[in-house]
Amino acid sequence: MENTKKLLIDTDIGDAPDDSLSLYMAMRMGFSLVGVTTVFGDTKKRAEEVKKLLCAYGRGYESVPVADGDGAADLIIESCKKYGKDLTVVAIGPFTNIANVIKKDPNTLALAAEVVIMGGAYYRQYADWNVTCDPESAAIMFDSLTNLNCIGADVTHLLDIGKENADIITGYRGDACGTLVAKELDAWVKQNPDDLRVLHDPLAVYCAVHPDICTAERVHVAVITEGFGRGMTLNADAYSKAYMNPAFNGRDLSRKAKVAKAVDARGFMDLFMELFR
Numbered sequence: 628m629e630n631t632k633k634l635l636i637d638t639d640i641g642d643a644p645d646d647s648l649s650l651y652m653a654m655r656m657g658f659s660l661v662g663v664t665t666v667f668g669d670t671k672k673r674a675e676e677v678k679k680l681l682c683a684y685g686r687g688y689e690s691v692p693v694a695d696g697d698g699a700a701d702l703i704i705e706s707c708k709k710y711g712k713d714l715t716v717v718a719i720g721p722f723t724n725i726a727n728v729i730k731k732d733p734n735t736l737a738l739a740a741e742v743v744i745m746g747g748a749y750y751r752q753y754a755d756w757n758v759t760c761d762p763e764s765a766a767i768m769f770d771s772l773t774n775l776n777c778i779g780a781d782v783t784h785l786l787d788i789g790k791e792n793a794d795i796i797t798g799y800r801g802d803a804c805g806t807l808v809a810k811e812l813d814a815w816v817k818q819n820p821d822d823l824r825v826l827h828d829p830l831a832v833y834c835a836v837h838p839d840i841c842t843a844e845r846v847h848v849a850v851i852t853e854g855f856g857r858g859m860t861l862n863a864d865a866y867s868k869a870y871m872n873p874a875f876n877g878r879d880l881s882r883k884a885k886v887a888k889a890v891d892a893r894g895f896m897d898l899f900m901e902l903f904r
């Protein structure tokens with residue numbers, strides 16, 4: 628673990644392969660991991676998946692604390708208090724744990740440098756999975772945090788690895804952890820041959836340490852929790868000026884979220900593929 632920026636990753640590992648890919652990337656790139664928490668559905672099973680990867684990679688990562696269920700919010704709170712501005716929380720699953728932290732202690736996440744999320748879409752109409760799974764929690768997060776950095780579908784959808792790169796990764800047998808991740812991707816590719824956009828979460832984790840890979844701006848974001856738009860994230864500044872929108876009456880308009888607008892897709896993909904060559 629070489630990097631001084633400390634990361635706590637909140638993950639829904641076990642469904643799409645991008646959570647595993649991002650954990651593996653973080654370890655291979657020597658990112659400093661101080662905790663991993665699991666969210667959504669069977670969080671115990673997800674925690675087992677995390678431990679399997681941490682142990683397979685080793686090199687100190689096997690002792691990173693892992694928490695699921697109610698323990699997840701507690702580990703996030705504890706880490707914010709312990710590491711303060713050295714900590715970046717990276718949420719790459721639905722935002723239930725993040726909202727639970729805010730409900731338990733509304734000021735804790737402000738202690739951390741940033742909360743980087745994979746989720747939302749800010750420049751087109753799209754209901755992203757992580758927001759859609761629990762829009763109420765996403766709304767609590769957007770309505771509470773001032774240090775939110777959002778890597779949305781606008782940029783992650785540009786990261787299609789393509790068949791050639793998929794073949795390189797699925798054939799990788801360089802180390803035990805990479806082999807597990809390669810096999811997981813292989814199973815995914817067999818079931819979803821037409822969806823090779825598997826770098827959503829890796830980009831968010833990478834951005835937590837190297838923000839320059841994306842260009843971003845700060846905008847007012849509201850989460851739509853009702854009706855046809857449920858699960859969508861509204862970039863209120865693109866839609867109209869927030870101060871002109873009556874729905875923003877009474878809201879603290881200084882609270883904006885940083886949202887990624889563009890990504891050096893080629894640059895990121897090259898860096899990522901280096902891990903498997």
Ligand SMILES: [Ca+2]
Pocket residue numbers: 638639640645646719720828
């Ligand atoms: Ca995920």
